[in-house]
Amino acid sequence: MDTNDITHKLHNINWNFDFNINYSSDSLYPFDCRKHYSYPATFIPEIPYTLIEILSHKGDTVLDPFGGIGTTFIQSLLLERNPISCDINPIATNVCSVLYELFDPNLDRETLKQQLLAFCNNYDETIDYTINTTDQQKELNDWYEKETFNKICYFIFQYNTIEDIQLCNVLKLVISSMLPTLSSQNKGWAYIADNVKPKDDEYRSKPVFETYKSRIKLLFSEIEVHLKNQTETFKSFYNKTTESQRIFNSSIVDINVSKVDLIVTSPPYPKMIDYVKSQRMAFNFLNQKYSDYTAHEVGARCRRSNKNALAEYKTSMGTINKRLCDLLKIGGFFCLVLPDYAESDQRKPIIDSMIKSYEEYGLTLIDEFKRYIPSHRRTVSIQWASLVNEKIIIFRKEN
Ligand SMILES: C[S@@+](CC[C@H](N)C(=O)[O-])C[C@H]1O[C@@H](n2cnc3c(N)ncnc32)[C@H](O)[C@@H]1O
Structure with missing residues (x-):
């Protein structure tokens, strides 16, 4: 060159x-x-x-x-x-x-996407999903409004029961990406790094399933567009x-x-x-x-x-x-x-x-x-x- x-x-x-x-x-x-x-x-x-x-x-x-x-x-x-x-x-x-x-051009993305979206279907609001969490996962509790945390624990429960590694890794990405957004303290990474939790009057309910679905859809649609244009x-x-x-x-x-x-x-x-x-x-x-x-x-x-x-x-x-x-x-x-x-x-x-x-x-x-x-x-x-x-x-x- x-x-x-x-x-x-x-x-x-x-x-x-x-x-x-x-x-x-x-x-x-x-x-x-x-x-x-x-x-x-x-x-x-x-x-x-x-x-x-x-x-x-x-x-x-x-x-x-x-x-x-x-x-x-x-x-x-x-x-x-x-x-x-x-x-x-x-x-x-x-x-x-x-x-x-x-x-991966060989991957059946549509099936994977539908499997991921299907995780939203079985949430039962009468069940306390927080009881399945470990002590370390319970530390997340302080960042969320109560019902929002129960829904997050539902996803953690789903994550722990999956055997398919690929499905598990995508779910890991999406849950990890939602955790700060759904928190009641939305001031940015420095506050999370310094463990600055929300104040008592800051707790808010957040749309867990809507956020999850829109993230899955965006991820798959953007990848599809980029693959469509490939040589x-x-x-x-x-x-x-x-x-x-x-x-x-x-x-x-x-x-x-x-x-x-x-x-x-x-x-x-x-x-x-x-x-x-x-x-x-x-x-x-x-x-x-x-x-x-x-x-x-x-x-x-x-x-x-x-x-x-x-x-x-x-x-x-x-x-x-x-x-x-x-x-x-x-x-x-x-x-x-x-x-x-x-x-x-x-x-x-x-x-x-x-x-x-x-x-x-x-x-x-x-x-x-x-x-x-x-x-x-x-x-x-x-x-x-x-x-x-x-x-x-x-x-x-x-x-
Ligand atoms: C400026 S960020 C890079 C972000 C990246 N360009 C991107 O778009 O995602 C610097 C990265 O260096 C990583 N890092 C810090 N120390 C490192 C080390 N000793 N070896 C490898 N990565 C390290 C950090 O974890 C961080 O992800």
């Missing part, structure tokens, strides 16, 4: 993507994982989609080492690149795995992708993968977000301890009062970045979305030195684009409010 040609293409993109894009219903366009699972600091799908289109070819391997709910993974899949995604958060990797499975080669491409493991619930430093053609990622920013704790409700529903995962989370906000937090971030990211630069094939690109801090911000030198380190690991800076962070992402916490811009940085391994 000629660097001048690529630079020209990259400069023709409006990286803010802040206009209303009307995609034509009969062409390929980015798939928005965020519509199906709310997760902090996810990619606008247009970012990885555009980078993958410009910086790789069909059949190339694209890695996101901080893959979250799979935004890079799914765009790679749709563009017929071999996707690989790693994330230490098991709730996020389940979302990525379920979406990947639902895109004729997609089915055989997809079948080949299933030959090896592609989604890892671990750090890239702990797994073996072959060299990759392109890396597109948005790493955790220092002291900014609690990705694991933000999924507190899903961990409770699944009877899993989030503390088993927070220890591995780079940059976690919950460690913000630790005076070594920035130094630890630098060390952890240094190890991961070295591994990533080794994994990249010669000629391959490495794209990062990083925070564009104000001069006065104590985290700026950490990010600046990280950017320099890529050159020390053998990469060449190709380009850098500033982008404005949409306000819906900035208003969720005070930390975000101070961050107005981020930058997309593109490196290449030239030799």
Whole structure:
């Protein structure tokens, strides 16, 4: 790929993507994982989609080492690149795995959808479903109005009785995605991470079955639209992708993968977000301890009062970045979305030195684009409010 040609293409993109894009219903366009699972600091799908289109070819391997709910993974899949995604958060990797499975052209989606919708039919309001829950699941109780919680426990009961793994995983995604929405405290992930429960006068009944049905219908209809627009080669491409493991619930430093053609990622920013704790409700529903995962989370906000937090971030990211630069094939690109801090911000030198380190690991800076962070992402916490811009940085391994 000629660097001048690529630079020209990259400069023709409006990286803010802040206009209303009307995609034509009969062409390929980015798939928005965020519509199906709310997760902090996810990619606008247009970012990885555009980078993958410009910086790789069909059949190339694209890695996101901080893959979250799979935004890079799914765009790679749709563009017929071999996707690989790693994330230490098991709730996020389940979302990525379920979406990947639902895109299987061989899958009977209509039957699966009807089975999922049928779960709504057997609810009996005279039954107390909360008695079937474990102590950890009962911790969810404080977030919901009484009847709403009984209906959620009904879904948990259904989830525990299913044997079909695929059905179980989709149900896991949908229940996990509904838990924050149906809560009586709807202030965002930071409040959930900090365990700020609703006040006594805030409890409200929420439409559990309507929410469930509309989520199932949206999920299946969007996947159908994206598959309808796929090329004729997609089915055989997809079948080949299933030959090896592609989604890892671990750090890239702990797994073996072959060299990759392109890396597109948005790493955790220092002291900014609690990705694991933000999924507190899903961990409770699944009877899993989030503390088993927070220890591995780079940059976690919950460690913000630790005076070594920035130094630890630098060390952890240094190890991961070295591994990533080794994994990249010669000629391959490495794209990062990083925070564009104000001069006065104590985290700026950490990010600046990280950017320099890529050159020390053998990469060449190709380009850098500033982008404005949409306000819906900035208003969720005070930390975000101070961050107005981020930058997309593109490196290449030239030799
Ligand atoms: C900015 S988010 C990425 C979101 C992703 N781009 C998406 O659209 O879903 C950063 C991710 O890094 C993950 N993470 C934190 N520490 C990690 C580690 N050591 N290895 C792998 N993933 C990690 C977090 O769980 C989080 O999902």
